[in-house]
Amino acid sequence: MRVRIRLFARLREIAGAEELEREVPEGCTLSGVWQALAVEFPAMAPYQRSVSGAVNADYARLDAAVADGDEVAFLPPVSGG
Amino acid sequence: MTAVLTDADRPLGAVCTFVGLVRSRNLDRDVLFLEYEAYVPLALKAFSRIEDEVAHAWPSALVGIHHRTGRLEVGDASIVIVAASAHRADAFAASRYIIERVKQIAPIWKHEHFSGGEVWIEGATADPDDLSARDEARRRACA
Numbered sequence: 001m002r003v004r005i006r007l008f009a010r011l012r013e014i015a016g017a018e019e020l021e022r023e024v025p026e027g028c029t030l031s032g033v034w035q036a037l038a039v040e041f042p043a044m045a046p047y048q049r050s051v052s053g054a055v056n057a058d059y060a061r062l063d064a065a066v067a068d069g070d071e072v073a074f075l076p077p078v079s080g081g
Numbered sequence: 082m083t084a085v086l087t088d089a090d091r092p093l094g095a096v097c098t099f100v101g102l103v104r105s106r107n108l109d110r111d112v113l114f115l116e117y118e119a120y121v122p123l124a125l126k127a128f129s130r131i132e133d134e135v136a137h138a139w140p141s142a143l144v145g146i147h148h149r150t151g152r153l154e155v156g157d158a159s160i161v162i163v164a165a166s167a168h169r170a171d172a173f174a175a176s177r178y179i180i181e182r183v184k185q186i187a188p189i190w191k192h193e194h195f196s197g198g199e200v201w202i203e204g205a206t207a208d209p210d211d212l213s214a215r216d217e218a219r220r221r222a223c224a
Contacts, residue, residue, distance in 0.1 A: 059210075
């Protein structure tokens with residue numbers, strides 16, 4: 001199945017794109033998508049412990065399952081205000 | 082506005098406005114300008130969530146939250162928060178709570194351009210269900 005991956009701030013810069021499409025295995029979790037991304041872009045690995053995730057523009061835990069066509073997002077630590 | 086403020090069912094006696102500005106210095110760096118980036122649909126949901134938390138904690142308060150994105154110069158306003166309530170204590174507390182929660186859970190990022198370089202500011206790992214963060218915001222709001 002395919003998912004759309006939205007990236008922001010430093011993660012977007014590391015990937016060189018604000019949006020990616022990737023094939024992931026059936027039953028994949030948000031964490032699984034992240035792990036594959038961190039292999040593809042090793043500079044993302046340091047964010048392993050601080051990244052937050054979202055599925056279809058709602059915060060989601062990293063063990064949440066993703067489905068075909070989902071928009072998943074990975075968020076580095078936030079700094080609004 | 083007048084209609085809201087004079088509503089007999091929700092008597093309002095205080096309005097507290099918080100405006101956050103782009104500061105000229107940060108961590109010993111001379112700031113040139115900031116670029117804000119947001120995951121807009123999730124940021125709007127985070128604002129709604131914060132408003133729900135305020136409605137629960139300070140039921141008399143009426144609040145509004147607005148955050149800008151894109152390039153902002155030193156001295157520009159980046160965020161405006163308004164809280165109105167029957168008495169001043171709730172308006173102050175609600176507005177302080179909102180800015181603390183925005184910094185914790187709104188998917189918004191500052192890209193700081195300073196004399197000699199640029200850096201993404203990374204603050205809190207966003208987790209709206211983290212109760213200790215929520216308690217900390219509440220504690221600061223009521224200090």
